[in-house]
Amino acid sequence: LSTVRLLIADDVGIGKTIEAGLIVRELMDRGEIAKFAVLCPPHLVEQWQSELENRFNLQAVALTSATASRVEREVPHGTSLMDHYPIIVVSLDYIKSERHREHFLSIAPECIIVDEAHTCAASGQGKQLRFELLQRLAADAERHLIMLTATPHSGDETAFYNLISLLNPKFSELQSRASARDPLRLELARHFVQRRRKDITEWQAATNDG
8 A cells, every 4th residue: 555645625524534534544454554643733632532532443642731741651661652552642732842843753653644734834933843843754755644624725825835745745846837737736636635515515415316
């Protein structure tokens, strides 16, 4: 199986979390991965834990500013955090400090889900650090990377091309290549999925008619 690099940019409420969960569950069941981490804003940490457990029977540990010291104390001496807890949900606020960021990079698993990925692609203080973190994670060509966002393009061209460059660095060249038939644009289509609510409604109507 080739490395999964995917940007799921469906509208809010269509099921991006479930899509990502199905992908990692399949990768685990096939033995492609043994560990993964979810990076998300702090207010979504508990929701991710709950969804993974209730929908996919996957027990995840939360790594946040509030829980990190307790979680790390529970890891046996000489054992890596990810070896002891193969599934973790990490608050982006927690890993914004250099020490925590470097620690996470040293233990980062073979599969990463990034929720609200657009918040990691914008420029500006703090956000630039998030983008650098994802760049370093994406630099391992064998690491699976699944990014989720309902707003892939918020009007900030640079942020959008930062985001798609995480799928493949050459995609950043698309900023200066406008043709809809550009081979690079066709290549991007294999990694970028976007469904609007309207698309789902039309699909349901067609299914019911059939």
